[in-house]
Amino acid sequence: MDDFSGSALAGLSEQEILQNHERLVQRDGFFLQFGYDMGASIEFVLEQALPLAGPVLEFATGKGRFVSRLAARVPRVTSVELDSAEQRIAMLNAAHAGVLQKIEFVAADAARLSWPDRHFGSVVSMNTMHHITPVAAVLEELVRVTRPDGKIVISDFDEEGFAIMDRIHASEGGAHSRSSCTTEQLVSFFEGIGWKVRCVSGALQTVVIATGVA
Template identity: 35%
Template sequence: MTARDPHRFVNELDEEALVRLVARLEGRARDAVFARLFEKYAERLALPAEARVLEVGCGTGATLRMLARRPGFSGLAYGVDQSAHFVEAANGFAREENLSDHVVFQVGDAHRLDFPPATFDVVIAHTLISHVTEPAGVLAEMARVVRPGGTVVIFDGDYSSLTYAWPDHAFGQQMDRALATATFNNPLIMRDLPRLLHDQGLELVEAWGDAVAEVGSGSYFRSFAETYVPYVKRAGILPGMAVDEWLEGQRQAMEAGTFFAACNYYTYLARRP
């Protein structure tokens, strides 16, 4: 079987797999390492009062809830995701946090957004672009629905930099590549963004990279490995026993305080002229 990015093909997953992905998305957003990367771009967005924000590929809504909880946010944020399961979870979490007046979630495809042109002040893709079928088509839609002068934010990883320490370096590198291949439809897309944004008539305002690294103990990368290793096995990229041994070795390294994993993430802020 070939690799099938679980987020791209989320509507083919069974209930148990969906529950695991919901836990991963919610846990990741609570992880300080990752929340810091959202804060870094959120504080640069000069949102007008009553701002209208759209997140495409919103998953369980964790990113928009972080936005809505920020002091001074009094606008309306819309989240669109292709998964009805995630959208239902997103609406439930928003209700639990009394945020329903500020965040609204609906099912939709990022390649065909159901909004008129120039509707939003800010349009965000937070770890979406690495998963979609046609990145240029999604960027075209984001550029269409943001207002002139508004901002498009693209945040994602460059997954050729995803790496876990493993004593056998050759197998470790195979495993890093297998994880990137099994999990992301477009693992290298973030290096194409300067060109792709330009092609959509968007002006690059600011861009930066952050290395996320966990050394000694693991939390973000523990959940990443535990969530996505089953997709490496399902794709049959590497022998199943060797993959199990790798995961067990990573858990032991976390227990022993000898763990190491890292990945580079990039953020682009672009303006519609």
């Protein structure tokens, strides 16, 4: 029997957790048919991001695939998301993964965070920036809440990954929205404030790793 510790306190039933997980597996299998291995991409990003000094902030929780795996590797994570429906799905996924009690879910706008300056040791995000407008406001806020010697890791699809997402959405009669944010824009921003930046590509992702200089 699965142990969903803390789930009842969060208002999550075992049936809801299991049904949600079944939907997640089906969706990830659908992605795989188009050539996108969600699990492999997450593991690649984590390999590049770790180690992460705490406290750790993830912005844009989404459905929680990334934060559930991240929480298994670090003591605690705070995850922010504006969409309460998405965040509930993330809580269900975290409960199934057995890491719900290691994640603090916060409803917040990444451009207007409530934490004081220099609060977090690390900030991470995956497959989010292509939805963000304006980018500069979010980046400035993330830097504000990160220690001067901290790390900000931002990963998003590479061009092949975006092409796959376009095909997936088109197959369902929709379109995959994408802002004007580019890797070059991220690199330019962080280098402009004196941070060290490196980029790594793989598993249909481009990972930008920015490190502050105390």
